[in-house]
Amino acid sequence: MEFFDSHAHYNDDQFNQDREETITKIFAENVTKITCAGYNIKSSEFAVRLSKQYDFIYATVGISPNDITGVKIEDVNKIAELAQNNKVVAIGEIGLDYYWNKENQEQQKAFFIRQIELADTLNLPIVIHCRDAVMDTLDILKNQINPKQRGIFHCCMLNKELIKEAVKLGFYISFSGNITFKNAKPKEAIEEVPIDKILIETDSPYLTPEPFRSCRNDSRNVKLVANKIAEIKGVSLAEISQLTYQNAKQIYKI
């Protein structure tokens, strides 16, 4: 069995002490593809560096809605430059987050739209971060972009209506450790996603699944996410590992 962690942050400071060692362990435990996601210029550069260093790591580059304070819209040009590297597989994470930032919604929308346009020009998918901003995110996807544009809802909110609409638009849905949390009710949301649109991720070092919630997350735990989905879909873990591997390769064009 092999696993594809479709979204992790090995560019995060929490890996400074043991990055190489951790990445080596992960690969040895059958997580044989990882996408390392950028969220601002510095972390996007780092993601690209890691993708050059490790065959099995790919990169996404982008400016997240929580990283736009003090950033100019022209800085998206630096993301465009980074996206020229051949292991960059998507523009992201980008999107809207009204949970952490309510004050700058217009600025968030401007960065989101500008980066969707960039992805369209480069023929790359987008990786969407959406938190407490479902209506505006769907409005932008439905009305302001090329209808051929595709992408991923990363660490997708367990919101059945959002998932329904996202799937209708041809987007992939990526689930993370939060589906294993004791208070989570993921069944309805997961049932809503067709098997050819499901992805698994860890969002490491964050969102560690049960039963390891108090520890730092790494990609080995993607198996726990896969397991939960297998349980809900009523199929084997092997099937989910294979399906999600193929789906990730498909959307990232690997």
Ligand code: NI
């Ligand atoms: Ni992330």
